[in-house]
Amino acid sequence: MTVLQVAVLVAVAVGGGAVVVAPNALRQALVLGIYGLALTMLFFVFQDPDVALSEIVVSTIGLPVMVLLALRKVHQQEGEREEDSS
Amino acid sequence: MSRGVRLALFGVAGAGFAAVLVIGMTGLPDFGSYHGVYGQIIDGIGVTVRHGTDLITALNFDIRGFDTLGEEFILFASVLGIVLILRQLGGERHQPHQEESDEHHFAGASEALRALALALIPSVIAVGVYIVVHGQITPGGGFQGGVILAAAPLAMFIAGRYMRMRVLAPHLVIELGDVIGAAGYALVGLSGLVFVGIFFKNSLPLGIPGHLLSGGQMDVASVFVGLEVSGAFLVAWTHFLDQALLIRSGKQS
Numbered sequence A: 001m002t003v004l005q006v007a008v009l010v011a012v013a014v015g016g017g018a019v020v021v022a023p024n025a026l027r028q029a030l031v032l033g034i035y036g037l038a039l040t041m042l043f044f045v046f047q048d049p050d051v052a053l054s055e056i057v058v059s060t061i062g063l064p065v066m067v068l069l070a071l072r073k074v075h076q077q078e079g080e081r082e083e084d085s086s
Numbered sequence B: 001m002s003r004g005v006r007l008a009l010f011g012v013a014g015a016g017f018a019a020v021l022v023i024g025m026t027g028l029p030d031f032g033s034y035h036g037v038y039g040q041i042i043d044g045i046g047v048t049v050r051h052g053t054d055l056i057t058a059l060n061f062d063i064r065g066f067d068t069l070g071e072e073f074i075l076f077a078s079v080l081g082i083v084l085i086l087r088q089l090g091g092e093r094h095q096p097h098q099e100e101s102d103e104h105h106f107a108g109a110s111e112a113l114r115a116l117a118l119a120l121i122p123s124v125i126a127v128g129v130y131i132v133v134h135g136q137i138t139p140g141g142g143f144q145g146g147v148i149l150a151a152a153p154l155a156m157f158i159a160g161r162y163m164r165m166r167v168l169a170p171h172l173v174i175e176l177g178d179v180i181g182a183a184g185y186a187l188v189g190l191s192g193l194v195f196v197g198i199f200f201k202n203s204l205p206l207g208i209p210g211h212l213l214s215g216g217q218m219d220v221a222s223v224f225v226g227l228e229v230s231g232a233f234l235v236a237w238t239h240f241l242d243q244a245l246l247i248r249s250g251k252q253s
Helices: A005-021 A026-045 A049-085 B004-027 B037-048 B055-063 B065-083 B110-134 B141-158 B163-168 B171-195 B217-246
Strands: B091-092 B247-249
Touching: A005 A026, A005 B091, A049 B141, A049 B217, A049 B247, B004 B055, B037 B055, B055 B065, B055 B217, B065 B171, B065 B217, B110 B141, B110 B217, B141 B163, B141 B217, B163 B217, B171 B217
Parallel strands: none
Antiparallel strands: B091 B247
């Protein structure tokens, strides 16, 4: 196992933990994107560029848009509910 | 259940799990060693018999093309689910989206970001098309290239111009892309059944390995999958964006 392989394995382990302990959903979405990049490097270093490409398009383009828009909608509805009750 | 009981339960389950994990790990083959017969066969016939230099694409779109048909319809069905769940309900209403007024500007959409996002659109399209059509030669293929292609209209939204993104990628066009891509991939399989007698068996000329038009049906399948994936992602994103930007609950007017 090369130094690079050990380094990306550590990065993925740390990144996965960081996603779990992120304090709120918005930051969690951003940390998830960084974790996705770490996974991309993992696949690339372990010689699977096809999966690395899939991972980078899903974790940096596909998923964050949906998560961030869903969060925006949830905040919006919470705001409307507060206005209704006041 | 009290905290003590829960911890005790976790202790027992955790210890058991750790034991099984350690026993399993000790039986693993050495790092980097590979003894899979199937993989070695594919490695041998990928270029010589199928004329595709990227064996992953050769597997996805030719040798195990039938599996990809199932995966493709998983994506199709999940996008249908998104459309169904995020539809406009009876109690909701459309709110006009004012992009020119300051208060509705997407946070952070400065002039510089807007110019950069718009300038990126042609190159994103070029990269997406490249990845789709070179699937059988280099890493990539319909799925990866399709998501990159879908990101081109999305750049318009990042530039703070969602209504123009809808002009660039209207509902009808992206839905048709999704449907034609899904149907086209199934037709690639049927063409094998019609012309060679076996579902998803290649019936097209194989070409010279490494050339753009090589690998027989891989290229055609890759283009259809690219169309389906970019359509599917755009349909899903558009419904998320409609919910976040346009649709409000109808209680207050």
